Amino acid sequence: MIHRSRARIAVIVTLAILAFILILAPYIAPFDPTQVKMEERLKPISMEHLLGTDHLGRDVFSRILTGAQTTVGASFLILFISLLVGVPFGLLSGYLGGKIDRIFMRIVDAFMTFPDYIVAIILSGFLGPGMFNLVLAIVMVKWVGYARLARSVVLTEKQKDYISMAKINGMSSLNILRRHMIPHVTGNVMVLATLDIGKIILMIASLSYIGLGAQPPAPEWGAMLNEAKGFFYNAPQLMLIPGLSIMMVVLIFNLLGDYLRDHFDVKNQKG
Amino acid sequence: MRVVGQEILTVKNLSKEYVCGHKAVDQVSLTVNKGECLGIVGESGSGKSTLARCLLALEKIDEGEILLKEKSLYNANKKSLHPVRSEIQAVFQNPSASLNPKLKIIDSLMEPLDFQRKIQPSFLMDIRNQRTKMAERLFEMVGLPSKYLSYYPHELSGGQKQRVIIARAISIEPALIILDEPTASLDVSIQAKILNLLKDLQEDLGISYLFISHDLAAVNFMSQRIIVMKQGQIVDQCSKHDLFSDRRHPYTKDLLHVFEA
Incomplete structure (x- = not known):
């Protein structure tokens, strides 16, 4: 029990820090994340540049902070839209039953036939790269999960x-x-959503990594990884920092998912 | 023999066939009078529960007519069903399934009163606007301590849950309560207590019961008149006192035989 309550505090504290960073990123960032200074390129970690600078002399700390807004913000947006579409769809389908249910579920099946990444890549390919299209593409593959879950509960x-x-x-x-x-x-959906948000962050980062998401010079963690890969020998921190950021945020959300799963089980509560 | 009194429920030639062609209820006619308890006995699959679901307007019927206080239950469109709904309540077999596990007991208990605001039960008239007080009074009527109001269903025993459901059923002071095997999932000592509670409430409030059970002893204890169902049809009906008479249908005698043994 002690371990669980400790884990809970840890999750809540890290989440609070994350939320703080996300909201205040532009104010905390010491430099303009897109400002190029060629004379300062590939600087190591120092007091002036807390996480060093990248190949164009941009401050990595500032880019990570503002990049968090893009990566995590877009994930929340995707999740929100998926819930908004998927949950009512599933609720109605399950509750009304009959013909409507059959038609709705065939639509869902059609969406589920394709693997996530393939659909996202094809859609981004058709619609053109960019953050908006990436959001649209991931929503297309994510909403069906919520529809199915809501329906099965109903x-x-x-x-x-x-x-x-x-x-x-x-x-x-x-x-x-x-x-x-x-x-x-709600309980089921919240748990799936928090477990999913890690996957969505990974998806955004990986699709941005291959150039389908955020376009330069906008900071985004996946795109930062991509830009840094050419300098891996000279400045490995340029890849490690966004990589670790992604890893930590995904981990936090997975822990939160576990915590919420316990939380929504009323049987653990006392009246 | 017929008990004279105001007819609360009249069913005429009710038939219900499932899609597979199985006739669950076949030409059933019956009446329930004010303040009376009509018992329906029959083995599993005799159509008792389907009959109950039809009477509660949960299933569509194929044929026949159901009149609740002289208002038809099935010509009714959704809106005119509303006032009819306030006259009928139900207690089902499984108390756990009848309470939403995610809601506190008070919220489940107050559901009928919360959603039918116009209803003014005589025994709650003075406190109709005080939700907690109404809940406490209802709990008092069924013999539950009011601390359970803030509990979740899984924290109560089966008998306590069934008491909550009975409290909910009487809360809107309906004319008729359909009791579909209300004690079947409880153990024997609790069964007796619940039956006694139901009987006391009926005497106090003058509610009519339609008591459905496969337990002849319970039906005999509760009801003034008894109907025996087999394969969706009424095979026999009699007053409680005539149950052991020689003129009974052979199937009734079979049931009695099992009951005596």
Whole structure:
């Protein structure tokens, strides 16, 4: 129990720091993240440049901070849109059942046939590289998971007597969904979402790494990795720093996912 | 023999067939009078529960008519079903499934009153706007301490949960409560307590019951009249006192035989 509460505090503290950085990034950043200074290129870590400078003399610390806004911010945006599309889709499909359910689920199946990365790459290819198109592409592959999850929860709960009771009590379908279905769906969806956000961050970073996401000179962690790969022997920190940043953020969100999974299980709570 | 009184529920020639062609309820007619408990006995698969679901307007019916306080349950579109809904409540077999595990007991308990604001039950009239007080009074009526109100369903025993559900069923002072095997999942000593509670509440509130069970002893204890169902049809009906008479249908005698043994 001690370990779990410690883990919880650790997760909350790191999340708070992360949120702080994300919101205040432009104010904390000591330099303009896109300002090129060729005379200062590839400087090692120092007091002036906390994490050194890159091949164009830009301050890496500032780029990591503002890059966090792009990478993590876009992940949240993707997640938010996926939830907004997927959850109501799944709720309705499961609750209404019948023909509507069959049609909805065939649509979902069609989306699920393709592997995530392939769809994202093809879509970005068609729509052209750029952050907006990347968001769109990842939403296209991510929303189906939430639709399926919401639907499966609704299908299990729909059978139970308390839903019959709610109908006997004259509750409208909308009220039943809101009062009885949503609390069941929320817990599951939140856990999947926090586990997913790590994957989405990785996806954004890797697609940016191959040049489909953020376009230079905008700072983005994956794109920074890409730019740094040519200088790996001379300045390995240029790859290590964004790489470690990605790793840590993904780890934090995975821990948060574990924590939320325990949290949403009412059976661990005392009334 | 018929008990004279105001008819709360009238069912005429009700039939319900499932898509597979199995006739779950076949030409059933019955009436429930005010303040009366009508028992329905039958083995598993005799159509008792389907009948209950039809009466609660949870299933569509194929044929026949259901009148609740002289208002039809099935000509009704969704809106006119609403006032009819306030006259009927149910207690099902499995108390755990009848409570949403994610909601606190008070929220499940108050669901009918929260969502049907116009209803003014006589025994809650004076405190209709005080949610917690109403919940406490309902709990008192079914003999539960009010501390359970803030608990979650998994923290209560089966018998306690069934009491919560009974409290919920009486909360809107319906004309009729359908009891579909309300004690089947409880152990024997709790069963007796729940049956006694139901009987006391009926005497106090004058609610009619439709008591569905495969347990002839329980039905005999609760009901004034008894209907025996087999394969979706009513094969026999009699008043409680005539249950052991020689004129009973052979199937009823079979059931009685099992019951005596």
